[in-house]
Amino acid sequence: MQNARLIATVGPSGAGKDTVLAGLRAALAGNPRFVFARRAITRAPDPGAEDHQPMTPAQFAAADFALQWQAHGLAYGIGREIESHLAAGRSVFANLSRAVLPEAAGRYPLLVLEITAPPALRAARLAARGREDAADIAARLSREAPLPPGLPIARILNDATPEEAIAAALKLLDSLIAP
Numbered sequence: 001m002q003n004a005r006l007i008a009t010v011g012p013s014g015a016g017k018d019t020v021l022a023g024l025r026a027a028l029a030g031n032p033r034f035v036f037a038r039r040a041i042t043r044a045p046d047p048g049a050e051d052h053q054p055m056t057p058a059q060f061a062a063a064d065f066a067l068q069w070q071a072h073g074l075a076y077g078i079g080r081e082i083e084s085h086l087a088a089g090r091s092v093f094a095n096l097s098r099a100v101l102p103e104a105a106g107r108y109p110l111l112v113l114e115i116t117a118p119p120a121l122r123a124a125r126l127a128a129r130g131r132e133d134a135a136d137i138a139a140r141l142s143r144e145a146p147l148p149p150g151l152p153i154a155r156i157l158n159d160a161t162p163e164e165a166i167a168a169a170l171k172l173l174d175s176l177i178a179p
Contacts, residue, residue, distance in 0.1 A: 004033075004089045006082065006108040007173075008096040010147070011115035013140040014122030016158040016165060017095060020115050023166035024093065035085050037094040040065070040077040066107075069100045082108075102148050112153045113169065121159055 011017045021036065028034045040053040042060050055063065057075065065077035082092045086108060093113075096104060104110050117125070119141055126137045147153060154172050158165035 003091070004086050004109065005091050005111045006086065006104055007091055007093045007111050007113050008101060008104055009093060009113045009115065010096060010098055010101070011117075011158075012122060012144050014125040015115045015117045016125065016162065017115045019162045020156065020158060020165050020169055021093060021095060023162055024169055027166060027170055033090060035090050035092050037078045037082050037092055039095055040079065042075040067094075067096065067100050067104055069097045071097050071099070098145050098147055101151060105148075105151055110151065112147060112151050113173075114147065114153055114155045115158050115165070116155060117158045 009017055009021055024034075025036050038051065038053055040055050040060060040063060042055055042057050043052075045052075045054050055075075060068075060075045060077065063077060064080055066080045066082050068075065068077040070076070076097065078094050078096070082094065085092050091111075101110070101112060123137060123141055126132060126140060127134075132140070156165055156169050156172065
């Protein structure tokens with residue numbers, strides 16, 4: 001498939017990236033055009049957080065990643081298997097950091113799927129998680145970084161139900177990645 005792309009999902013804390021990605025994964029299950037990368041992270045498994053491959057720092061250092069970055073005191077990586085999926089014509093969803101987008105764009109056909117939500121809604125979502133206190137939430141909300149210029153960006157406003165955001169993302173993807 002000539003339109004296979006790395007679909008880099010980004011967005012600020014509390015925007016609902018994991019929820020939208022999970023909904024897309026369910027909606028696209030069985031569709032051979034799409035796969036979802038699983039991030040490796042140097043943190044322990046957490047049932048309340050995203051599904052990830054937990055690694056120790058030593059395991060992470062020994063692994064071979066297509067893309068890797070550091071954030072919030074942790075190391076993150078996406079496995080090289082994305083390259084075989086892209087070569088086979090499948091688009092790959094990956095939850096990436098904005099910091100690694102220029103590298104990703106230089107190495108792979110890229111589409112940035114930015115999930116956004118109003119700050120007050122993001123604050124409420126972060127508070128509902130119960131993992132951080134008010135000061136930590138305020139710090140997360142203040143950490144907005146702009147996207148690097150010149151990248152192809154599709155934006156989804158996730159300010160209603162998850163189902164509406166997922167439907168909007170599917171519609172957008174259908175128009176951007178033709179079979």
